[in-house]
Amino acid sequence: MRKSLYFLGTFLSMAQPAWAQDHPSDAVPDTSSRPDITVTATGLPQSIDHTGQPVTIIGRDEIASVQGADITRILRRLPGTTFTRNGGLGSLTLVGVRGASAGQTLVLVDGVRLNDPANANGEFDVSQLAAGTVESIELLRGPNSVVWGSQAMGGVMNIATRLENGVSASIEYGGEEQVTATAAAGVVNDRLEAGISASFIDSQGFSTAAGGAEDDGYRQYNIAGRASYQLTDALALTGSARYVEGKVDLDGFPPPDYTFADTDATEKLRVWSGRVGALYQAGGLTLNAGFALSDTQRDGDDPSFPYSIDGRSERVELLGRVELPGNFALDFGADHEWTRFSNAPDSGKAETSSGHALIGYYGQALTLTAGVRYDDHSEFGDEWTFGANGVLEFAPDWRIRASYGEGFKAPTLYQLLSQYGNPGLAPERSKGYDAGISYGQRGDPLYFSLSGFRRDSRNLIDFFSCFSGTDPLCDTRPFGFYFNQAKARAEGFEVEGGVAIAPGLYAGLVYSYTDTKNRTPGDINEGNEFARRPKHMATGSIDWTSGFGLSLGADIRIVGKAWDNAANTVRLKSHALGDVRASFAVSENVELFGRVENVWNERYVIASGYNTEGRAAYIGARLKM
Template sequence: MKYLAILSTSLVVAQPALAQGASENEITVVAAGLPQQVDRTGQSISIVGAEEIEAVQGPDLSRVLERLPGVTLTRNGGLGGFTGLRVRGANAEQVLVLVDGIRVADVAAPGGGYDFGNLAASGLEKVELLRGSNSVVWGSEAIGGVVALTSKKIEGVEAAAEYGARDSFDGQVNGGIAGDGYGLSAGGGYTRTDGFSQAAVGTEPDGWRQWRAHGRGYIGLTDRLTAKAAARYSDSRLDIDGYPAPDYTFADTPEFQQSREMNARAGLDYVDETLVLDGGFQLSDTRREYVDPTFGPAPYYATKGRAERAEIKGNWTPIGLVRIDFGADHEWSRFADSDGTEKARLASGHVLAGWYGRGFALAAGLRIDDHSRFGSEWTFGANGSYALSPDLRLRASYGEGFKVPTLYQLFSDYGNGALAPERSKSYDAGIEYGNRNGRFHAALTAFRRDTANLIDYVSCFSVADPLCEDGRFGFYANVGKARAQGIEIELAAQLSERFRAQAAYTLLDAADRTPGGASRGNELARRPRHAVTVSADWHSPLAGLTLGGDVRMVSDSFDDAGNFTPIDGHALVTVRASLPVNEAFEIYGRVENLAGVEYRTVAGYGTPGRSAFVGARARF
């Protein structure tokens, strides 16, 4: 544990606190890339800890994410189906996702985003969400925000299993050891469900199963130098529906998707009184195969996406009030399908200079990215925070974001080599009391993001373009502009020693702003105007019994850019309970969608009805 102690000490010494109190313990990595106190940044950041993740119960991470402001999710069918996370109205592919510091996006996917349907909440210790563009620190993809997930670091053994609706089972085991200067944690799990028909009109259940494993560890080489590594692997099979003849409408089919994801990172950390360095090499590899048994066992389409990344980041504190964060990286990405293999590289460097005084913090920075296919892009960002009192602060930020075209958008059958990066400018300002996990928290934030050069698919049946002369059906092009603006409200209170309640509300106005576009002024697809989650937990005096519940409400939206297909709003209620048998063993259960509401998040796709689950946890 020597390295962790040195790191914590160096951060505290180098960064005098803005405010005294519980907020001092809120540490984030999404603001600047290395550990930093949340109240030392003007950016909008929320953190969910292990206790809350465990209280929500089950492998479905979406129910944890929906507790955060600015978040909406859509899912194609049941557990394991494609799950897209939208932050403040951004596209699901415009959010950077990190797991144990590793970028996990599928570079072979058309939009190059991350599918949260393949990531289980089991085994996670912390979820961090930064809302707003932050490409200065994180580069491509960080238009809507950044999500950082951290797996558990434990001593001993933890195990959990649950069973419930649709013959669903989830099991997870985690174990770890730690000593003077070293630590190792590892875990694995299995989830399966019979599911229900992906197609809302279908009757054939579409199931999902996943095997997964992860590990992370560190060892102190000297008092200042530490080696560390992390890895994660999953193997999933998902039944999917399609468009069978003769009607070619969305309906039951025997098709399935096989996915294998492997992510790993190894590196070295150096820490002294004024300098922190984190260097490493990471690998992300995602392989997908699509099979229709009607036509045989061979895949009818397969993709391989691979990204290798060498990086170094750090911070230097020349004097007590000044901290300079910096970094450089080089990424090699590769996309392969039945038509061949394409490659690209991206080299980047950034610097973020900050003044961190008592009660006031201000930081600003620049980044340059050079892509082998389209050239260089500059990005700027700045943020500040001012403490009105020990627990009350004002904060504001401006951030720019960009997202490089994916290799699929550049080189597939629908590719366009002339694509430019998507760009964004993001603004927010707010006032906040306390922190999300303290005794009392209240926050009000206003935000706006303008996005240009949005990449979308264009049908050759609707336009005349030289790209269509080779007989293709369509192509990708920079065709859109959009604006998303609104407010976020967060409330949380420990009303007594036994009762805690919290709420998150988002008012979102997300509209197409494309000059002369057919959809100009329309709402962006699948962006509800209102979204709110209210949660409460009561620790009863009866043998440690805990009762809790969540209410998730979203308003109406549209499924398409033309606003022709409406999606009705809905309210879902989950109730849950847990009971410790002794210090090492606990039983729990929950009922999701208590009222059996029939709803949609994507038009044409089914959703689960009332569902009950029971489980147990053990710690040794």
């Protein structure tokens, strides 16, 4: 603990380069490399100063400085995020926001929703992301279903793939005999912005099972591209595409003991996603129309439990903004989505039609917005949501903000239509409250932000086992079924800060306190904390850049104690992980880099029964032209 406190006291805030802080208007710019532009607040780009909702954006320079393919090393720098991983790199990795489950956090990549319709809870597995193909990560914390609809109960994460102006490549080796190679190429000019990036990861890995002896390896190919072509001054054509293919070794429950142990099982992953559209902007009117598709397929060859799972969604959508007199603007949108899943022996499909509107006042010092959304789902019916927020700059660079947002999560197709399904399920609902104060922007020489929040949830979906209870539905669902029951509350606060200590020396800290409670009357777990939601989390960093090409940095991640199960009987101990890194620019085009992760070889657990990686060293080189 003394070691943790020492590093926490040293690292004042999260490190990142000091981006230029110009504040553009609400015109549609390239948001991939602009950390002061948010799209999660309204669905269209606007200055981050003009939203009362808490948003954090990490750009490409910071992602590159952290090094490595593992996206969770970046996500640790976002306030309020928790993640679980069932083993090493490539294993199922889920991210939650402010105590919400992963299925209650909406994830988009290049504007395409990637939460898997075939998963029981509709989560997005972030193991399919490679940091080398990511340009920026934007996280809005708190419910925002007015703009985004289902699954935006805990927050919205928007990821943009890489857009390089030129050619670059990198390769690194280390850890568990892991090789990572990344390449990117693109062009940016007055008419055309186009880029393609690819990443290859091959790792020998380590045993997924904590008591196992054999290595569980991982291999992944990841390629993404996006483009925008300006046909006229007012009209642009846009498109993006992404393909992921991977294979990961798994451990399981082999006979005759059926306890978690080494197996020869593997899982193959294939993901396709993309969007084509058109962007019109002229005379105070912005229209962004498109068609998006995503398909996620998993095939497991475990001899005891083989499976084939496929989830697919297709979506037509329109987002728009009309600038009105007197600093007012109307944001609006409409969409229709077709989803289907196959998880043998179960399958099903559904459709959803939605529409929303937001009216906003955007003054020089004051911004106020409020809006409403309507969703009509072919299986469970309709749903209304409301949200409002405001921000006031009461002194130069000082802002206070507040927001109220409603969120909902439609029952997944598996929860509705599988052999455990219940057609009578209602959507999960949440109401979120947030207030905060900030000075400057993230990356400024001096930056500070404090946020307090509370989220109340109801109609949470749980599983009823017919082996431990009786219910009329057990007549047709003998093994059990999903049902609405649970109530929950998550509340706490978050602190972000950064300071330029000296020329070239920047330090920072992100701290989150989240208290979760099961508030379901009469439930056996009433009053318990939710599983794998630590109350305390902090990430601190410090970075130094010299005038002769040398850069040095260090990170620490401190995670407090948590319960591994809903019954609060299995405890996960607190832990602290430290990384150190360095890079040296040999020339204008060549850079050497390296790092050591988990420098004091901490033995820690984030999911009971699963291994985590010990100390690991990596070296690599980058080329840019």
